[in-house]
Amino acid sequence: MVSKSPVDPQLYTTDYIRSDFDNMSFLGNPHLDALTSALQAIGAEVWTSRRRLYVIEALMDKNIPVTQAAIQTYMPTKEEEQIWKADRDRMISGIYAPFLRAAEVSFPSGQTQSYDPHKEPDIARREPIGVGKISGEPTAVPSPSANLPGPMTPAR
Numbered sequence: 001m002v003s004k005s006p007v008d009p010q011l012y013t014t015d016y017i018r019s020d021f022d023n024m025s026f027l028g029n030p031h032l033d034a035l036t037s038a039l040q041a042i043g044a045e046v047w048t049s050r051r052r053l054y055v056i057e058a059l060m061d062k063n064i065p066v067t068q069a070a071i072q073t074y075m076p077t078k079e080e081e082q083i084w085k086a087d088r089d090r091m092i093s094g095i096y097a098p099f100l101r102a103a104e105v106s107f108p109s110g111q112t113q114s115y116d117p118h119k120e121p122d123i124a125r126r127e128p129i130g131v132g133k134i135s136g137e138p139t140a141v142p143s144p145s146a147n148l149p150g151p152m153t154p155a156r
Contacts, residue, residue, distance in 0.1 A: 043095050047088055054084055 055074045059066050
């Protein structure tokens, strides 16, 4: 028989405080947050599929019929578990290792980060190569403004 605890659970509870989690940005940019969340979800799905494949291979090696029930109830041996864990760790380090390079990465300058192509001055607008300035007719030589250096053209 289970005895009743002398501790009153009402004394150790609190009301739920709703946070604004959906509107928060943890990496400074909501797009980076979304990409990171997607990458984590993809990694989890890949590992789940890979582990299921290991279970199916183990069942086949042991001549056990591969059924949904057999897959769900299969318990790996210690050796299999060690091999699978090593493979999981290798996969995780391969996928998520770039996040550990943060100290090595040189971040772009403030000027580059604040660049807005929609606010680019008219002088820097480049015309398509082969289109003349006046008539709009194709020309053999690109207009001089087509080769102006700017943030959107590669250095030559």
